[in-house]
Amino acid sequence: GESVGLHLPTLSVQEGDNSIINCAYSNSASDYFIWYKQESGKGPQFIIDIRSNMDKRQGQRVTVLLNKTVKHLSLQIAATQPGDSAVYFCAENTDDYKLSFGAGTTVTVRA
């Protein structure tokens, strides 16, 4: 089975609101996590990453939170814009070279 999974397959959010995308992982030894954004017809693009020695990391309009106690990862997008509509994947480092991906959450931004 998948070691990384997303709680909800779809998320609809009003433009200007904040979005929260959740992810659960099962491998307590994972030490690195990444969020990717994939727009239709394109390859995944890096958004933000976090290492297991941190519990929060901020980027431009995005924040990743890591809760190792419950093996939970979330991506927060501030002031969601139409261009944020995409599929979002979390991935965990399960080995020194491998990433294990979740199935993805489709985010749709309502105007």
Added chain:
Amino acid sequence: IAGITQAPTSQILAAGRRMTLRCTQDMRHNAMYWYRQDLGLGLRLIHYSNTAGTTGKGEVPDGYSVSRANTDDFPLTLASAVPSQTSVYFCASSETSGGANEQFFGPGTRLTVL
């Protein structure tokens, strides 16, 4: 423009035919990867290469082979395509294979096997 290129963009292939998907990166990354993406299953690793001259099996390697003759190129070959290999294929690379690093993805190849 630096990055990863894949060819072809899309292909329709008859079952039983041989097909090679091409992947080239110009970032001088040591590690390269091939994934397939199917609806509802996310990205699954087919094969990887930690450095030129070495390759390894990922999660779903059956029916696929790879080679890594140099740093830049990492072709994926389907020796005898089957309909279950219909998918979108992504090539990726990362700066090092040791330790966790961001993977950069190509634009993908959409393959349909009839």
